[in-house]
Amino acid sequence: MDLCLSSAQQPRRLGQAPRSPGGWVEAEEEATVPEDGTGGPPGDSTKTESSLHSLLKFVPTDYTSYTQEHYWFAGKRIVIQESIESFGAVVWPGATVLCQYLEEHREELNLQDAKVLEMGAGAGLVSIVASILGAQVTATDLPDVLGNLQYNLLKNTLKCTAHLPEVKELAWGEDLEENFPRSTFYYSYVLASDVVYHHYFLDKLLATMEYLSKPGTVVLWANKFRFSTDYEFLDKFKQVFDTTLLAEYPESSVKLFKGTLKWD
Template identity: 80%
Template sequence: MDVYISSAQQPQGLVGTLQEDGTGGPSGDCNKVESSLRSLQTFVPADYASYTQEHYQFAGKTIVIQESIESYGAVVWPGATALCQYLEEHTEELNLQDAKILEIGAGPGLVSIVASILGAQVTATDLPDVLGNLQYNLLKNTLKRTAHLPEVKELVWGEHLEQNFPKSAFYYDYVLASDVVYHHYFLDKLLATMVHLSQPGTVVLWANKFRFSTDYEFLDKFKQVFDTTLLAEYPESSVKLFKGLLKWD
């Protein structure tokens, strides 16, 4: 079971760093920082004993991610690094500057951080128990480094999609997902979520390490509803990266 700490018990190093980084800029930026800090007080990292600081290099930046092996959602998986590499190498082709992006299953946030550094307007989503660590990593790595501070929202696959992400109000140029497919019982809900978030012009970029037969079964279902293109393969990690465009009748 995940253990939560209150905002009063929150590590002071993070709060001090964010407040220090957030001063001295334009008033609009300060307002964004204050809003993000309020969000941080809502989403507090679980009190794992095994947190480590891992370093990644993307988009000309050193990105420091707080990870923990105590949760699937607090670890950077191979699909995430492959997707980051692809975004970095195809930034202009993908036209990421100011693009509206939602990441499904953002985990510790590496993909959302890289997309933000590359200029996108990012909404990072995941289950409630990992949002604290996700918010921590996003703010730690994007404050004063990005044109748009990423947002964090709860997204339970297949649940209250129209209520929380109404099609009339939310449009995304890209829906990103990495290593969201493995041996679990929510694959149909995951596919339904991808479909709901896709509108005409929305591109789904899905990177996954293929481990089990269920991964290929999901790919077959994905191909039934999305026009699917294999964009890249990474044999060293068994990761495949697909582009999906929702089929319209």
């Protein structure tokens, strides 16, 4: 793999090449961790192997066609396997905005060893960038997305990051206490990009954002505003979270918000 190479000058998004969906076997073979743990991320080799095995849970959906999209963030070339056959297998505009913000504000955010959960991680670009910047990432989405998400995370973070990201299923508003018990889970950051569009689960999305937030948790939500329902969600978001507009990109209609849970 050549994904962890640096270069003096690279555009944020580089070219495109066709790809077959059979690449998962190749990635799994290349991802083998030596028995002594050498060559892997810093830390205990047993922990590294355990993290790797926890990542290898899902098989990518067998779409008829994939492409490889190339991005450049945090000093790394990142290759994302995408397919237009699924909303969850494409990198959307809000994701690149959020990645840019994480990169440009790395010192302020202090992601090193921070526990981060991404909602609707999709193809995984945001989770990959957060991992490269040192965070302990849990990337979540629906079951049909997790195989491709896992593939992209593994291909871009193995032997490149201090913490291998974790992949977990998260259906908004469902089985939250069972899968993410409040007594156990705490996240410094909850990340979300382009999770708001014309669907019927916006109330569950907001309830899940609220559930995952504790005192000190920062929600970073980037979204391309397309429909009136997006602005209606923003109004509800502001009722639950103290909200700051961090950045706005009129050319792409993307806005980036910071939210901290309101407390009585």
